[in-house]
Structure formats: C-alpha cells, structure tokens
Amino acid sequence: MAKMDLNLILLGGPGAGKGTQASRIVDSMDLVHLSTGDILREEVSEGTELGRQAKEYMDRGDLVPDELIIDMVSNKLDQDSGYLFDGFPRTISQAEELEDVLEIDKVIYINISKEEAVRRLSARRVCSECGEIYNLLFDKPSEPGVCDKCNGELYQRSDDRPEVIRNRFETFLEQSAPLIDFYRDRGTLVEVDGEREPGEIFEEVRSAIS
Ligand code: AP5
Numbered sequence: 001m002a003k004m005d006l007n008l009i010l011l012g013g014p015g016a017g018k019g020t021q022a023s024r025i026v027d028s029m030d031l032v033h034l035s036t037g038d039i040l041r042e043e044v045s046e047g048t049e050l051g052r053q054a055k056e057y058m059d060r061g062d063l064v065p066d067e068l069i070i071d072m073v074s075n076k077l078d079q080d081s082g083y084l085f086d087g088f089p090r091t092i093s094q095a096e097e098l099e100d101v102l103e104i105d106k107v108i109y110i111n112i113s114k115e116e117a118v119r120r121l122s123a124r125r126v127c128s129e130c131g132e133i134y135n136l137l138f139d140k141p142s143e144p145g146v147c148d149k150c151n152g153e154l155y156q157r158s159d160d161r162p163e164v165i166r167n168r169f170e171t172f173l174e175q176s177a178p179l180i181d182f183y184r185d186r187g188t189l190v191e192v193d194g195e196r197e198p199g200e201i202f203e204e205v206r207s208a209i210s
Helices: 018-028 038-047 050-060 068-075 093-102 114-122 162-176 178-185 196-210
Strands: 008-012 031-035 082-086 106-113 125-128 134-135 191-193
Touching: 008 162, 008 178, 018 031, 018 082, 018 106, 018 162, 031 038, 038 068, 038 082, 050 068, 050 125, 050 162, 068 082, 082 162, 093 178, 106 178, 106 196, 114 125, 114 162, 162 178, 178 191, 191 196
Parallel strands: 008 082, 008 106, 031 082, 106 191
Antiparallel strands: 125 134
C-alpha cells in the first residue's frame, strides 16, 4: 500500500460504527489508526497511572479530561504517514490543539440515533487479542465467544451497559456535537447516515475521501 499524507477524523456518538469503518479504511489505505478509546483501554489494562486516572471517567461514560488526552495523543504523533483519528478530537479544545499541529483533510461524521446506539452496543463483543468487532445481532462470530480472525477470546466492554451507553450518548451531544459545526465551518465535514449496512457506509466514506 502506498503511504498516504491524508489526515482523517471519524466523528460520531457511541456505537456509530467508527471502529468498524476504521478497520475497513486501514485495510485499504496506509494510514496510522489512532483510537483514543483503544489506547485508554490498553492503559487501564496495563494499570498505568494514566489508565488509573482515566478509568473512573470511562466507567461512568464521561470524557477523560482534555489535558490527559492531549498529552497522550501528542506522544503518539511521531509517524511520517497520515492518521486516521477515531474518537479524537471530542471537544473543541482538543480540536484546536490538533489543528495547531496537523492539517485535517476530511472529517467523516457518522450519524445514528440513541436507540440504535443502545441496541448495537448492548450486543457488541470485541476480540481481546486482535480487537476485531462483532455484534450478536448483526455480525456474530462463527463460534460463540471466539474470534473468527485469530481465535482470540471475545469480551464485552465494561462501558457497554445500557445506563452507561445512555450517558455516553448524552456526553456526545453536549461535548462533542459542537465539533460538527466546527468542521463544517472549515469545509472538511462529510456527514453519513450510519443506520445502513456497514458496506454501504464504507462505499460512501471511500468516495468522500478519494
Ligand atoms: P471509545 O472507545 O472511543 O468509545 P465510543 O466513542 O463510545 O465509541 P464506540 O467504540 O463505543 O463505538 P464505535 O463508533 O467505534 O462503534 P463500533 O464500530 O464498535 O471511547 C470510550 C471512552 O474513552 C469514552 O467514553 C471516554 O471516556 C474515553 N475517551 C475516548 N476518547 C476520548 C477523547 N478523545 N476525549 C476524552 N475521553 C475519551 O460498532 C458498535 C457496534 O455496532 C459493534 O457491535 C458493531 O459490530 C456494530 N455496527 C457497526 N456498524 C454497524 C452498522 N452499520 N449496522 C449495524 N451494526 C453496526
């Protein structure tokens, strides 16, 4: 795959399908996938100081404070390829910090309703080894509890409980939705309807970024 200079953002509420689309995008484009949620979960499971501080916010479905996130992301921006940001930025202040260091080419906003988020996330399972995402309603593994790709064990995220999912959605509306206008004003926003087949969404995303 050719190296890409493109910098993309996947924006959307919980369960919008950011991780699902990110995996398809990096399969076809040489971009560094940077998911702040994945990095934070790794910090939590390794028991680092950052993980310890982040966990209480994540368990409630609140945002981790900007200064922790900005430091964490700054330490990762060391590649010479383009980036696919997934779940970052999530506040205007994070977006302003990011635009000081990188030019963003496109922001894909995947739009779904709160009801759909709760339905999807209550049935999500994730591979503990390779991170592949499944859904017990729409995209089951061939063998229950086992990843089709690597045979790793599937688990349910601790923030995928209905009351936490609802709070994550409210947090998105209050703190992250202002980014929609922020990027619309910069002419980089592409809005896609996230309540369709993943393949159909991917085709629209691909034509928007190519
Ligand atoms: P994060 O891990 O980023 O969680 P999120 O934004 O809530 O998003 P999700 O990972 O739940 O959903 P997704 O959009 O990736 O959907 P997926 O593809 O998995 O963040 C977790 C926490 O970390 C936050 O709450 C916060 O505390 C903290 N945090 C992270 N970043 C931060 C930041 N920048 N600042 C501050 N705090 C931060 O799909 C979901 C399910 O739906 C799957 O089962 C999938 O199979 C299914 N699915 C996907 N697409 C479709 C479709 N089109 N049709 C049907 N099913 C579908």
